[in-house]
Amino acid sequence: MMGKEIRNILRRFVSISGYSLIMLVIMGPVLHVIDGVGNGQIGAIAICTFIAALSSLVFISGKELQGAAWWIREVVCLLINVAFALPVTYHVGLWHSVTGMTVMIIIIIMIAFGNHLIEFFFDMRTASQLNRKIRELR
Amino acid sequence: MIRININIIDEAEDEKIEVFCHEDHKEKMYGIARGFADGSRKITCKKDDKTYQIRLDDILYIETVDEHLFIYCADEVYENRMRLYEAEEICRDTLFFKASKSMLINIKKIDNMKPSLSGRFEITMINGERLLVSRKYVSDLKKKMDL
Secondary structure, eight states, X not given: OHHHHHHHHHHHHHHHHHHHHHHHHIIIIITOSSXXXXXXXXXXXXXHHHHHHHGGGGGXXXXXXXXXXXXXXXXXXXXXXXXXXXXXXXXXXXXXXXXHHHHHHHHHHHHHHHHHHHHHHHHHHHHHHHHHHHHHHO | OOOOOOOOOOTTSXXXXXXXXXXXXXXXXXXXXXHHHHHTOEEEEEETTEEEEEEGGGEEEEEEETTEEEEEESSOEEEEOSOHHHHHHHTTTTTEEEEETTEEEEGGGXXXXXXXXXXXXXXXXXXXXXXXXXXXXXXHHHHHTTO
């Protein structure tokens, strides 16, 4: 059980690192919003990514949550990430103004829900394959 | 053309299926006969102080609620005193899969399924009833369907 949770955290760390890299490429070379990222800033992003991966422990639950309970859990996870990432990224100079803070919050929300969206697309494929097999069975 | 012969036997005798087929139809015929034989396994259930023998083929899903085992058919719900793990034993090697800690679903009675954003799948049964299954239990369903 512990091993499975550690693997989940590592998996999330890798995927969130990927999303963060994509965001840096979009913000830098594509949109020219930022002009290069220093070692301290990369270190801060890595730490925020690790905390985001650890926040997945919020999803450990004895029973399946649905409806309002599911959304509350999602919001709690998001708040943990925002509460940690905003001061850290401000301290290393990744944002200075209210606009920068807003952009940072939007990026965190996109990463949090982007993960769900990607898993949803994979689930659509699974459902399609299973529906075909179920029809063959009948 | 395939001929069908049905011989009526006494209740005390065991039913059996014998298939006479060509070599290249062997696998398909075995699958059909196996599916029918598995579906004809029965579970003893109670409803309104009466006892019934319910065929697995007639069951949509089995669920435990407050330590009571309920067996859901298309139009009726029955009760049984056994534990879910005992029902799992009876349903082993059949087309029932474990959909949650407290539920077994008959794959043959599923109409369709669709995913939701919350990491669950909504399964619609042939009687229109909807059940929610977590993504982690769908992997068991995929194995049963050889995916």
